[in-house]
Amino acid sequence: MSSIKIELRQEDVSKIKEICASFNNDPQELINVLHKCQEHFGYLPAEVQEVISTELNVPVAKIYGVVTFYSFFTMTPRGKHPISICMGTACYVRGAEKVLEEFKKELGLQVGQTTPDGKFSLSSLRCVGACGLAPVVMIGDKTYGRVAPDDVRNILKEYENY
Amino acid sequence: METITLTIDNKKVDVPRGTTILKAARQLGIDIPTLCYMELHDMNIENRPAGCRICVTEVQGRRNLAPACATKCEDGMVVKTHTTRVLNARRTVMEFILSDHPKDCLICPKSGNCELQSMAHKLGIREIPGAEIAAMSTYRKDTSPSIIRDLDKCIMCRRCEMMCNDVQTVGALSAVNRGFMAAVAPAFEQNLEHSPCTYCGQCVAVCPTGALTEVDHTPEVLRVLADPTKTVVVQTAPAVRAALGEEFGMKPGTLVTGKMVTALRALGFDYVFDTDFAADLTIMEEGTELLDRLNRYLKGDKTARLPILTSCCPGWVNFFEYYFPDLKEVPSTAKSPQQMFGAIAKSYFAEKIKVNRKDLVVVSIMPCLAKKYECQRDEFSVDGNRDVDFSISTRELAAFIKQANLDLNNLEEGEFDAPLGESTGAGVIFGTTGGVIEAAVRTAYEIHTGKKLDRIDFTELRGLEGVRQAAIDFDGLEVRIGIAHGLGNARKLLNDVREGKSQFHAIEVMACPGGCIGGGGQPLHHGNSEIIKARAAAIYEEDRKKPLRKSHENPFIIKLYEEFLGKPNSEKAHHLLHTKYFEKKKKIIVKQ
C-alpha cells in the first residue's frame, strides 16, 4: 500500500466534518461518508481517514479495512494528468485492453497507481458515452478517440513539458 | 424458551431454539472440529465468523454442507457430522488453507501448541496438492516491544480482531485488503507500535497459529545468568503459580508455587523473590492514597479526585493514556507491583547486598505481555539502567524450564528468599479480577477504622461478571466500589467518570478478561473458560492458606518502611514507588 503524507488544511478538515455531519456522524454510514470524501478529495489519504475516524467514532483500522476492501476506494492521489482508459463494451471489443497494456508499459504503472513524480495516474472507466470514437482515452479534460497502441507514445509526448 | 428436537449422528437431542449445530453436538459429546470458531463460555466472548468451513456437516435435505458453528438447529433436523462427504470437504478446506501457509513447524514458536498444526494432523493431511506451484502471500514481520506479528502464518480466523475490537474496544486491528493479501492489521498496515495497541496480549492469547506471538526474552535472560559479574534476581507475579503447572500436564488450577521456586533456583537465579511482596507494597501506597483522597473529599476538598482508579495493569494504563488522556490525573499514581519491585530491588536491596545497580539484573515472570512494554518505559530507568531488565511470560518460563531438562512435576517445594519474597494473601489475590480492590479494602478498612476486620473474605467483590459493584461498610462510611475486567467494560466505567456520573469511590480495572490469570502471557486456554475459573479458585485457595492475609501485616513490608521508606506516600516512597501518566499521541507514519 503506498500513499503520500499530506497536511490537511483547516478547510479540508471542516469539509470532512461537514460531510460526516451530513450523515449525522452515524458509523453505519461509513461507506457513504467515504464516497463523498473521495468525490471531494479524489482519493482517501490516511489523514482524511483519521478525521473520519474521530468524527464517526470508528477505529481508523476499521476504516482502512473498508477502504482496502472495496476496489472503488483509493488511497493514491491522481496524477497531474489523470489518464482514464474506457473499458466499456464498445471500447473493449475495439482493443482498449491493448491500449491499456501499452500505457502500463510506457509508464511502468498498474491501474490505480501514480508515477513517482506525480505526473500521470492510470485508471480504467466504464463507458464514457463516446462509443463512436472507441477505443476512448481521456487525459484530464481532453478526450482521444480511436486510439491504437501505437499512438500511446505520441500522446504521452504531448505532456512532456507540462 | 422453546425446545426443539433434532437428530445428530442418529442420536436425538433437545436444545433451546437458536442453538447451533456445534453446541447441540457437544451436548451429545460429539466433537465437530473447529478452527476459526472460539468461545469463552460465561465470559461473553465468542468468535463466529463462519470463515474457515472446517466445521461443515451434512444436513438432510440441504444441498450444501452447513458450517456447524454458525448454523442454527431446526426442529426435526437430521445432521451427520462425519460422513465421507464431510471428511473430504474438511480435507479440501485444510489443504487450501495450508497451501498458503509456511511449513515452518520446526522453528515456529507455536509448534506443539498450534491449533492449525493439530488440525492438520487430526485430518490426516500428508501432502498439499499444488503447494509447489502456488506462490504464498508474504507480509512484512512486525516486532513491537511485546508482540511479534508474522502474518504469513495468519489463517484469517479473525479471533484477534474480535478480541481487540469487541472485547477490548481498542480497535488496533482490523481485517484489511482482500483475497490472498487479506490480513488482520493496524490502520495503514503500520506497525503495532504506531497503533492504539495496549499490548494487553489478548490477540496473542487467542491466535490459533504462530501469527501472533510474544517477543521472547529468554535468550537475554540465559545470557545474564551465565555472566558471573551479574547478580540476577527474579520476581514472580501471583497469576503465574496458578497456571504454570498446565504446561507440564497438571490439572488447571494446580498451584505450583513451591515447585516454581525450586525450578527458578535450579535455572541459576541468585535470589528468587515474589512480586506478591511488591503487591503488598502497592496496597500500602495505593490504599493510603485512596484514604487520603476520600478523607479530603469528605472534608469538602474539591481538588480530591474520586473515584480513584487502580493502576497496576500496564495494559489498562496504556488504554487510558490513549483514549482518556483528559482523565490522566484520576488513576492512582502508584506504580505497578512489577515496577515497585524493580525500584526497591535496585535501591534498598542492592544497597543491602552491596551490589551496584548496574550489576544487579531484575527479571520478572509475568502472565502478561504489556509488562514487557512497561519495563521498557523511559520513566522506569535510572541513567539508562532499567528497574526491571527483562519480563518473560508464564509460557516462556515453561519453555525455559523444559529446555533445562527440569520436570516441574518431580521438583521439591522450595521457599522464596527473604526479604523480598515474603507476602500476604492480599498480595496473592492481585492475580484475579477483584483481587486488587479486595486487598486494598482489607488494609484501608483497618487503617481507617482502627479496628480489626472480623471477616477477611469479601466475596461480593469476586466473580467473573464483566462489571461488578459493591458497597463496603467502613464502620459507618459506605465505600462504593466498581470493578471491571476487559477493556471494553473499563471503557463503560470510564465514560461515566468523564461525564461526572460515576457513583464510585474506587474502581479496579484489569485489562484482561478474568484479570491477570487470563493474561496474554499465560498458557493458552484454547477457548476453555473453565481453565480461567480454575486458576481463580487456585488463587483464592493460596490466599486462604496464608497465615497473614493483609498487606499491612507483612513483617518485611513493615521493616522496609522502618528502615528505608519512612511512611506510605512519604517523599521517598513517592520518588521510588509512584509515577505519572502521559497523553499518548497518535503517531501516524505513512509509508511512502
Ligand code: SF4
Ligand atoms: S503456525 Fe502452526 S502450522 Fe504454522 S508453522 Fe507454526 S506450528 Fe506450524
Ligand code: SF4
Ligand atoms: S495486544 Fe490487545 S490492544 Fe494490542 S492488538 Fe492485541 S488485543 Fe489489540
Ligand code: SF4
Ligand atoms: S493473526 Fe492469528 S488470530 Fe488473527 S486472524 Fe490471523 S490467525 Fe487468526
Ligand code: FES
Ligand atoms: S464503451 Fe468506451 S465510450 Fe462507450
Ligand code: FES
Ligand atoms: S469453525 Fe465453523 S467456520 Fe470456522
